[in-house]
Amino acid sequence: MTHSAKEINSLCDKFVGSILRQDGSIEFNEDSEKYRLMSNGVNYPDLSFGAICAALSGTTRTLLLPRLNIAVSNDHKYLWAWCGQVIFNYNINPIIPAHKDLNLFELYLTALHAMLSGRHVMHPLESSLNIHQRQLLGQSTEILCHLSFPLLEALLKRACHQYVEMDGGVKCKFRVNGCAYSPGVDGNGFPRECSSIFDLLTLYLNKVKKPEETKKWALDN
Template sequence: MVQSREDLIRQLCDAWIAAYQRSSSSSHEDPEKFRLHKNGIKFHELNYPEIQIACTSLSKVLLLKGMNTVISLDHQLFWAWAGELFLFSLPRTFSNEERYVQELLETCVLASITSITLSRQTNPLGFNEKFMLKAHLILAYLSLPLLEAILKKVCKAYVDYDGNVIKPFNVQGRGGNLKEYDPHSSSLSQRKCSSLRDLLHLFYKDVSDTDLKSKLDEMRKHLSTLDSTKDPFDLIYEWRNSSLHGHTNFQTIGGTILNLTILILFSQIRSDYERVRDDIWKTVQSDLVTYRSSGVLSPRYYLPFLVAKKLDKLVAEF
């Protein structure tokens, strides 16, 4: 029986974790042999269920116990592909009024794949070198407001971008009691939602469907391995507050928060994903023809990343 790509992606990521843990003790096994791109997984070929699994599985091999992060070529390829999908697809992911959200996503994607600007032939200015060293700290700071903005976008029936409540809803409070929101309440705290935690609970409870809930549960389960004493959404809320108020920074969390945001955005094009994927891929192929004839790369994400990383095998298979 032929193994599905969904199962293969899960198996490879689980095998990487097991090999990584063994290599940290006594084994000399190389966990890198389990990377997706080394086992025939190409993100531009995946269908909707497969790209969802790639998102959740890559999150498990990104942020590990002890808040250690291991960013691989798999992650950067995935982020570059997501950037293509959400920033260049038609119809557009973001309206004119959401331009600032689009720019925030663009900045996060650029920070996540910032190493594409380096090559052996490049001698960047010290400022650029410093930026690249700090790119994932920048991503950690910007990914949290990006997540909040995307949650407001997808929960627009309940709350607007300013946090004004449009439709009544409730979420479970930290003490277990229900926290009510109502646009007609005399209390400002009930008429306005400014809590990332409550937006996460609103999205999970009232907006996401059964399929997406199962993927969110995978993300929540992984976050619980980082701190089992807190609800995963409470943990994200604490990261947000600590970063916002300058108490501390969690420079390792940016990729994980970006993946959660991408998972939510995927759900918004679920019924149209394969068409969007194919349209974007045709454009990438066209850009490749231009690059091979003129050496000029379009200012996008996926193809420039492949070229910068000298992925000749992948490029040859275009």
């Protein structure tokens, strides 16, 4: 049985609702675990593109919880691993040509390897690894989390290259989230920069992304 985007969003919303207490705290219990995607037979390889997008959005809500709590589950680990596997199998161009930015390309590949090397994925040769290799294997999710933000920031700066340099320097005027950015130096003589991931995401969504291309990609895949 495959699951629709609506069903996946509903399960994620029910999970979040089941763990929130009236005082704003969270409490995990047997009732909340029954709303996990994998507990309901969700198999990521069977999902449509729209359902995968819903899973990514929904598991973000079940990951980032009130009071800065983060709770990683198998729902997250297997979804990240599946997305990494799709990228590897279909040779999706990450818009990071290795010959143009080797450091960013290697960061991207390292993050992908971290997605696919956790203990939730079967490792028949794990017993032959030394203690340091096993430790890295067991901490692959934590490694991925620490790599994801600099990778996202770098990808956004590359995508928004008309507006910002890779070091964050502002190339032309733009305004997002109530903040105005412009080239030049600030009152202290330092170059004006944009290093806010939130502002970069907003800039990408509002100024750079082409909705018709995104829609075409979804229909073709």
